[in-house]
Amino acid sequence: MSRPQFVSFSHKNRQGYGLLTVEGVVDLSARHGARWPSLREVIEAGALSALAAERGSLSPDFPVEEIRFEIPIPTPEKIICVGVNFPDRNEEYKDGQAAPSNPSLFIRFPRSFTGHNEPLIRPPESPQLDYEGEIVIVIGKGGRRIPEAQALNHIAALSLSNEGTIRDWVRHAKFNVTQGKNFDRTGSIGPWLVPYTDEAQLADIRLETRVNGEVRQSDRTSRMIFPLRKIINYISTFTTLVPGDVIVSGTPTGAGARFDPPIWLKPGDVVEVEADGIGTLRNTIADEA
Structure with a gap:
């Protein structure tokens, strides 16, 4: 499996972050945003590896074509x-x-x-x-x-x-x-x-x-x-x-x-x-x- 790819994005006027998969974007911010508002807080908590492990168990929330990429x-x-x-x-x-x-x-x-x-x-x-x-x-x-x-x-x-x-x-x-x-x-x-x-x-x-x-x-x-x-x-x-x-x-x-x-x-x-x-x-x- 390729290395995890964490994206920061805008989707329907909402800022978020997630994991990119072949099928689309897993919206991690919808699941963890209250604890870690952005990837900066995820990194500060040392949680990238834990969130990467969710890649194989979660279905994408929307296609990549629907997001606007932001700086990570x-x-x-x-x-x-x-x-x-x-x-x-x-x-x-x-x-x-x-x-x-x-x-x-x-x-x-x-x-x-x-x-x-x-x-x-x-x-x-x-x-x-x-x-x-x-x-x-x-x-x-x-x-x-x-x-x-x-x-x-x-x-x-x-x-x-x-x-x-x-x-x-x-x-x-x-x-x-x-x-x-x-x-x-x-x-x-x-x-x-x-x-x-x-x-x-x-x-x-x-x-x-x-x-x-x-x-x-x-x-x-x-x-x-x-x-x-x-x-x-x-x-x-x-x-x-x-x-x-x-x-x-x-x-x-x-x-x-x-x-x-x-x-x-x-x-x-x-x-x-x-x-x-x-x-x-x-x-x-x-x-x-």
Whole structure:
């Protein structure tokens, strides 16, 4: 049996979460919502495994076509993103410098993301909407100054992100990228959460981004400059990680900004981010109404 897939969704004007099956969606929130209002509370309680066990004994409550996918953790305390975490990505900067000894980090707000199958929104302020396919880890066990040797034990689940970026807005100031990374609904997370149980799920998996079926980004997690153990250790040195925190772990080379001339996303485009054992996150592009 494939790994459980936990989804957050909207269904008939109600927010919920559940398990995806071949036949449809098992609405776990209808059964457990009073105790655990969202997947964040499920993770905090360490209950993903217990709920996954219900997958084979419960009938779906509605077909998947009836739901709208939401970002898996609707209200994380933190979304922390890693910049420049693949060797070829570092070389794009052409500054002659070796990879730094510590990761570059920035923060995104939940409102800057949307769910699977939803359009990424190109704002009227700029046409330079770009894609960045990335693997997401969700913290299950919180902590401060987490040793690298124990870091992976703090992961609850895996997901994917298209860490969409407004390129000219990341250069509005000298030292930060916050503006270009936080336009509403320019990125996505999903389509679901896959429980993390084994290091092999992350050690050497393929990460690929396609635009209209054309492969634009492709690399393997074994080539990350900063392994996930290091990332968790480093972040937890300066801030306490808590259950439900989301870490977006970096993108390979091949974003639209690196073409000559650059290739920006436009309405009607379809972007897919796929990783072995996790799934495929799909989004179209639309202009802001």
